[in-house]
Amino acid sequence: MKVEFDEPKCVAAGQCAMVAPDVFDQRDDDGVAIVLDATPDPSLHDEVREAAAVCPAAAIRLVEQ
Numbered sequence: 001m002k003v004e005f006d007e008p009k010c011v012a013a014g015q016c017a018m019v020a021p022d023v024f025d026q027r028d029d030d031g032v033a034i035v036l037d038a039t040p041d042p043s044l045h046d047e048v049r050e051a052a053a054v055c056p057a058a059a060i061r062l063v064e065q
Contacts, residue, residue, distance in 0.1 A: 001045050002063040003038045009059035016051040016060060023048050033059070 012031030016024040023040045052060040
């Protein structure tokens with residue numbers, strides 16, 4: 001799996017960082033998400049899929065490899 005993130009779409013809701021904290025975080029200054037691991041370990045794939053599903057801005061795209 002590869003995580004693609006469309007930063008301009010992000011509304012800083014923080015859902016991704018709450019659901020998958022090993023893969024996503026938020027910048028301190030504006031709350032916009034950042035990807036910590038664009039190719040997460042398979043053990044994290046379910047969390048990453050959930051994070052993408054709950055993103056209110058649909059800013060997370062997953063490429064299954």
